[in-house]
Amino acid sequence: MTVNDIDVATHRVALSFEDGVTRFVTCREDQTVADASYRQRINIPLDCRDGACGTCKAFCESGRYDGGTYIDDALSQDEADRGFVLPCSMRPRSDLVLQVASTSEVAKTRATTYAGTLVGLERLSRTTVEIAVEIPNRGELAFLPGQYVNIAVPGTDVSRSYSFSNAPHEERLTFLVKLTPGGAMSTYLDERAAVGDALSFTGPNGSFFLRETDRPVLLLAGGTGLAPVLSMVRTLSAASSERHAHLVYGVSTDEDLVALDQIERAAAGLANLTWDHCVADPDSTAANKGYVTSLFGPEHLHDGDVAIYLCGPPPMVEAVRTHVSQGGVEPTGFYYEKFALAAPAADAGSTAGAPESSEPDRPNPPEPEPDPEELLPAPGARAIAGQTILPAADTLPWAGPRPAADDGGSARRIVKQVVFGPSEVSAGPTDDGYQIGEEHPDVQSSDAVFEARQALELGALELTIGRLGSQQLAGYRLLAESTLPYVRGDRFLDAQAYTEANAAFHDYLFAQTRNAHLLQAYQALGVKGRMEEALRTATWCHPRCATDHVEIVEAFEAGDRDRARRLIADHAERSKLTMRRAMAGTSRSTRPAHVSPGRFDDTLVVVTGAAQGIGAQVARRIGAEGGLLVLADRSELVAEVADELRADGHEALAVTCDLETWQGAEELTRR
Ligand code: FES
CATH class of the missing domain: 3.40.50.80 (Nucleotide-binding domain of ferredoxin-NADP reductase (FNR) module)
Incomplete structure (x- = not known):
């Protein structure tokens, strides 16, 4: 057992799968085993997440736990007595060993194999052949323009990679093949291929696809x-x-x-x-x-x-x-x-x-x-x-x-990232009018990363919406909801934990594409690393960032493609704004080094002598910890401190007054 930084004990949970593979996750005592597993990218079977369906039923070989609440249909008393558990409801009280009724493969992303027929074989030139393939389950194959598949060369045990030349909406799948003497596919096409041949391929693969923007x-x-x-x-x-x-x-x-x-x-x-x-x-x-x-x-x-x-x-x-x-x-x-x-x-x-x-x-x-x-x-x-x-x-x-x-x-x-050189472009105002006052490459870079994430997510959406099963949607919802506890209103309660939960949520959609390249392309953006760095001392979070996650899942559950697209785009904007404000705050040398978020939530605090020095620094810290500030000072400079705090998203009122006089105290009370 270990105790983490906010005094919640954590335990190791061994998940023993039917195929003999054992995976370990770390689970807090206030967390369900299912929650911990999904956040650590292990997709155990899941459906209702609420102790109602029994889908997640597992057998506990050893350890102590709180079984949580569930209905008898999901887990009978007899089963519970024999050691069966529901990971969506149970919370560990010691290290655990669970037998999971599934194979470890369910947690992996594997491309799908499609069996089809060669329906077109046209020699476009001496060196190039176009082939056309039809598959009976065409509706199940979604791909993005630019992606490729691995086609098994008939009569051999090798496969070769070819990009689709047709558009995703077109029924017939077409590919261009450059002929090379001695090549496996070339030899097949030259010597044996005939319309009507069986042909299978695996995919789609690749993160080279046309991103959706209006940019030239x-x-x-x-x-x-x-x-x-x-x-x-x-x-x-x-x-x-x-x-x-x-x-x-x-x-x-x-x-x-x-x-x-x-x-x-x-x-x-x-x-x-x-x-x-x-x-x-x-x-x-x-x-x-x-x-x-x-x-x-x-x-x-x-x-x-x-x-x-x-x-x-x-x-x-x-x-x-x-x-x-x-x-x-x-x-x-x-x-x-x-x-x-x-x-x-x-x-x-x-x-x-x-x-x-x-x-x-x-x-x-x-x-x-x-x-x-x-x-x-x-x-x-x-x-x-x-x-x-x-x-x-x-x-x-x-x-x-x-x-x-x-x-x-x-x-x-x-996913190779190449470099053309730095650029400094002024960050423009966002929808709500927030604008930092200087050109800042870090801000621009952060924006670019979130724009890239949005473009990838819109691609992942096209590959997954309407195609996720109830278990996949349940996992998606679980991860979305797991981001909620770390934000209250527009305040981070725990920015680091939010960053972790947020990363697991965004990873998940890419994992569901069954295209490892997309997940890798997303991870190579380094979004999580950037967030960890920028949000280390952040207190402000766009109030819809976490709830966006849940709404995105709702749109997926409803199969509402347009709404999901809108939400993903809006979420990217809100994420960028959160990062900008965090980076703007970090850049100020005046920022308090240590804060306890929420310590002064909803508390009115009067700070005297707040125009400078210790008074100003105390005001900054109390503001960062959620206090509603009234800043008093003889100097009119106190207004600037209040402006700074408001720009950081805190509530602050400046009162210029002399508290050594009766009138000054009266003025402060009146305001
Ligand atoms: S009981 Fe339904 S997922 Fe656990």
Whole structure:
């Protein structure tokens, strides 16, 4: 047993699953075992969370506990006597060992496998094939434009990664395959494939997808990297988007140039989309010979107010990154997915976007895979599908230790964040008129992180809403409600505990997408680390931050997509405001070093001599601890102290008076 900092004992609970796996969680005596498990990312079976359904029933092998309240239908007296328990109701009184009626796999995020049929097989050029697949349960497959799946190559035990080229709403699933002699998929398509073949795939995967904003977008596709970009354009077209967009498609040789008619059709309905293509081979008959970097300019970069999406080989990613950076532009977002050809034919280079000095048919570096493949990810390629949030944290000053990725070093390795350089942009006023008075890179960086979280969450929403079962929704609600006890009104009662509970809540939705990349992309933003740093001494919290969580879950329970989207966007704004105020407060050297939140809640406190020195500092501390302040001083400077405290969200009234006189005391009493 341990005792934590607010004197609540905690115990270790061993959760022994049916498949022999045992996981441990730490549970406070005032917490249910289910609550502790979910917060520590272990999804034990759950439904009513209220001792009414019996879904969570487990067997307690050892330990003492308070069984809590429940109805007989959920757990009979006989069962309770024999040691059965309901983790949603029970609270530990010692370390426990529980047998959970489930396997440990339920807590994991696993992509789904779909079985379908090859319904289309078209050779678009000597080097490129388009395949079409239909699955009987198409309604169960949700994906985001830009994501990919792993297709099992029939007759082999290998699978290869391909991005959807169709839009998510389209029934027929299409993919572009670059052929490489000797490649598993190439050999299958060349020699054995026939319409009607059974084909299965697993996914969707990846965090490279089109984020929903109105910001202009620059879409860059290299070779068969056109597929995810086509999916994005088709999605924009289906929405009759007015978003400004420019697409550049680059290939190595004329033979690689495919699907121009598809781009033409997808772009036809988009008034604000322009596009062009180029071929690197100097002997090409194309109008534009060269690389994608030659076909976009400042007019497409909108002074940095642009999101760049790039899918292509590694040299293309590096070339574009360098080109944009050297142009002095810091794009708001830079999202990329790299792929490379493992063993390209001599005439099938992959340097569509490489610098001019490169040979267009330069072979790629050797890959570690023994089996050559047509669209084999570069070393870590899919795994480094990345995104850049600018200004990037790596180059910006950040008070205190650098916030780490939330899930250890692996997250940053997996979701690569690249850096264009720092930017200082004045933080504008928020909806309620709050505005900090200075340009502050940390604030801007914090805003960017929460905007990135919002974009990812909207993607996760599309993948999950209407698809979560009652147990998943129950877990989601439990985590939402677990954030409530740490906020009262607009005051943090325990900012650190709130940050923990908040992180578990936001993690959960990404985990439910069954797409580990999305969860990793979210964790790599380091939201939790930033919150821990900024909120360490914070007392103010937007009064709806915690209740937003519950309302978001309600929208999911109702299947109300529009409401859930609105709430997620509003919640991001309220989170940004909370962080801004916390950072503004932290930056003041006058801030009390130690506060006990709530100590003076609803208490009227008169502080005399409050204009400066000890009096002012006492006033700041009492304000931070919830007191309603009347600040008295002979000096009119007391008004400035009151202004400062009100700006921090505290209630403070300044009274200029001399308390050594009867009139002064009367004035104070009157006010
Ligand atoms: S009784 Fe525990 S989830 Fe219903």
